[in-house]
Amino acid sequence: MQKITPYLELDAEAKQLVDRVKNKTITLTPSESAVLNQLIISSGAVCTKEELLAEGWVDRVVAATSLTQCVSTLRKKLEPYPEVVLRTIAGRGYQLNVSNRSHITMLAVNDPIAVRDALIDVSLLVKVSGIVIAVMLVACLWYCCDYHGVVKNTASWNSEKTIPLNIGGIKQGVPLLYKDDVAHLHPSMWQKHLAPESNHLTQLKSYSGYAATDGNYYSMAICPDYDKKGCSGHGLINIAATDLTPAGLHMDSFAELTKTMEQRIRYNRVIIPPTELDEANFVEHNYHADIYYPVKGEMLVRSDISLSLIYEDDSSGKFYSAACVTDEGCLTTPIKYKVKGHFTQYREKIGELDVDVFQVKVTQKQLFKPDKVSSAAMPFYREIRKHEIIEEDLYFYRLYKDKETAVWIVPLLGNTVAWYKYDKVNI
Template identity: 75%
Template structure:
């Protein structure tokens, strides 16, 4: 058998062309087979008429027209294969040329040699074009992938700075996290809402904390009497400023008021129904925080926030979040906003800060409209309504955790940081 192309062979003994791509044979005469064999042996070179006459009609004397007729018939039989060209070289003879386009059909046969030939024979331009196309496909897949969204989201934050905070008369440097484009990062942006003349808490000797801003809100999460590795979850302080005017917060009065507000019914203690499909036999990882929003001249507003994770794999599962907003005098009937979705967890870094990024694809949103909203809480109602309309993909960041607590950056009511109590519930 002699190859003409990766899928077309000359069977000289059977006097036929074997087409493996289309699973058929083309019958040849003795002379046609011999002439084609001689052309294949000298492929891309010129075969003289004398050589071809000797090959096709050995020990016979025939007219030159016999060769002309033989070549004409061979051309007709090779017509289905435009990549195989039998040329007439004026005054010299004939030449068989096979284009590398024949490798287009290489997958029609199980021939490793043909596959290798296809890869080697194609021009450098074709190879480079193929490489460029593959790179563009890979970049396109990356750009539209969920992970690219995660990387883009977490890269919008910066965690290279610390900021000093004075909480209850104790000053300490805390980790600052901010959006890249935020210009105002002076400590006063957080400190000015605490009235300096009343910034005192009995028993406060040390704390651990985090400060965060997206340029609109300035929030801080503080665990009293904590070190870098452990927070007992007692007396957590989560304050978010939504207004640049100093709120004049009296820390002693604030602490007493928060104790009073937190003794009320916690709407978000259990946010997953016991009969929730697909949760039986799982563990609910539940996080809860109270976030306070002081504004000068307004009642203190609290957001009772819960997050719950149910893992269905190593880093995927169901995500539940609920926020309930009310004010200190309960003038605002509860504004309740719940979301459900599917999460994928990624272990990432914001600069040198280790974070768990939870990409949540929201599948359900529920807003319970209040009967009455006081002026103090109207801002939050509008924010929640905006979230209800636009939320589809959300990114939550867990930047600290121990056995009792965790610190999260959440995109609810603006981007804010809060210290959460943590517990597990078996379902």
Template identity: 55%
Template sequence: MHKITAYLFLDEQAKQLVDQVHGTSISLTFSEAAVLALLLSSPNAIFTKEALLEAGWPDRVVAPTSLTQCISTLRKKLEPYTEVQLKTIARRGYQLHVSEQSHVKMLAINDADAIRDAIVGVSAWTKFAGIALLCVILAIVWYVSDRHAMVKHLVKWHADKFISLNIGGTVGTAQMFYIGDEEHLHPSLWQKHLAPEGNLVDSIKHFSAFVATDGHNYSMAICPELDADACNGSGIINITALDAKPAGLNMAEFIPLSQQMEQRIRYNRIVLPTDDTAMGELLEHNYHADIYFPVAGELLVRNDLSMSLVYEGKNKGKFYSTSCITDQDCLTTPIKYTIRGEFEQYQTEISNLKVDVFHVKVQQKELTKPDEVSASAMQFYREIRKHDIRDEDLFYYRIYQNEQTAVWIIPQMGQVVAWAQYSQIKL
């Protein structure tokens, strides 16, 4: 088998040209096969008519026109392969020239030599252009990929700082997550929304805490346990300040008020009997948090938030979230906002802290227009309405989890940190 190009071969024994691209063959006469084999034995060499006559008609005496006719027929059979040229060299003989670019058709995937020749045989400029084109294609693929979108969002966040908080007269340290520079990270930007240190709460002896800011709001997630791993969900406090004006939230009054609101108004918490023996087809990972938004001189507004994840693969599945927003006097009928979509989970780090990022592609949104909205809750309705119109991709960060609770950064009213109760529900 004589190789002509990366995909075209001469089978001298079977007397045919074999086209591996189209899976076809072209029959040759004995003389055509022999003449072509001699020409292929030394590409670009000039063979005399006498040498070609001897190869094509051994031990026979034939007229020179026989070679002329043979060459003419061979050219017609090679005509589909423009990179193969059978040239007449005046007064000297014939020459077979195969272009170095003959690899452009298609390489036989099982022909390692052809692949090597295709790579080595091209010019340096062609190689450079090919590499550049490949880099551009890879860059485009990366740019439009979901992972790039996640990384672009992730790099905004930092978690290399801690601040001191005074919660009801008890001082503790909080891990900080923030976007932007350090000019807006002074502890007072959180502390000013809580009442002075003299506002003592006997039930809080120590606490674990996380705080976050996107440069606009300041949120804090607090569990009254010294070690976050010991947090079982009881007594969790989630507070987010949306207004730069100090809220001055009286913690001694806030704690019983929040407990009263949670007992009186409950929309999203899923309460099902525990059944460890149940063999449900689906496992729902449910997270529930109550987030409070204090504003000086306004009614206390609460977001009753529930999120659920149902995995359909190792790191992907269905996402469901619903928020019910009300105020402390029930003047606002529930502002209910529901999101459904699909998530992809990425395990990564923020400032060397392990976090899980959930990229949610929103498929369905539903905003229930309330019958009545108090002035205190109106900004929440407007903000949610704005996101209801434009949000298609959302990023949720799970920055901590134990067996009973988890801490999330949630894209609602900006970027809000919340400590949620965690449960698994077999469906």
């Protein structure tokens, strides 16, 4: 058998063409079979008329017109196969040319060798087109997958800088996390909100901290008793500023004021409905923080934030969060905002900092509108109202965790960093 294409062969002994796709044969005369066999053996080279006459009519002397008639008949029998062309080379002879474009769709599915050979013979254009389509398909799947959102959002943060902070008279550098497009990263963007003449905390000897900004909120998270064992969770300081005007927060009276505000009832305790617990035993990982927002000439505003995670496997589960905004004079009816959804946890890097990223698919948002809002709390009410309207995945970043505390960047009131107390509760 002489193979012409992956599915068309010449059976020289039987003097016939064998079509493997249509499962049929085409009868050839002895001369046609011999001439075609010689053209195939020549592998695309030009065969002279003398060569073909000698092969087609052995020990016989015939006129050149016999070869011409033979070639004409062969061409008609090869017409169903446009990729096989029998060419006349003027003044030289004939040449059998087989196109590299194989008709893969015509291949017999029960002929794996033919399929393999056809795939190898596919033209460069077809191969390149296939690769381009495959790349586009992979890119489309990547763009639409959840992990693409995680990578994209995490990549928008940086952690290459540290900034010096003066907290209670103690100067120390802290890691800074910031968005790519933030222009103002000078330490004064954080420091200017603390009144220098009263920036004294007699009990503070040292601290550990983080600073963050998304360009709108400038926040800092401070643990005053951090040591090698971690942070105890006592006396945590979380301050976030939304106004560029120096707030003039008096740190010497701040501690007493926050104690008073934190002794009030916590409206935002996360209560997990029993109907949502599919099994008898669950573990709730609860994180709680008080974040304070100083604004010049306004009352101090506090946001009481709680996060709860209930793992259903190693990296995903149910997510609950609640925020309650009040002011120091209780002039604002508590602004309560709850979010419920399903989280998936990823381990990523922001610069050189390893972080846990929690992508939250929100299933429910609930805003309890206040009866009255003070001018100090109004910007936060607007921010929460906007947050409630926008439909999108939420991304929470856990920067640090020990047995008692954790540091999170939370996207509920801007993207603010805060040091949270941690509790593990069996339900």
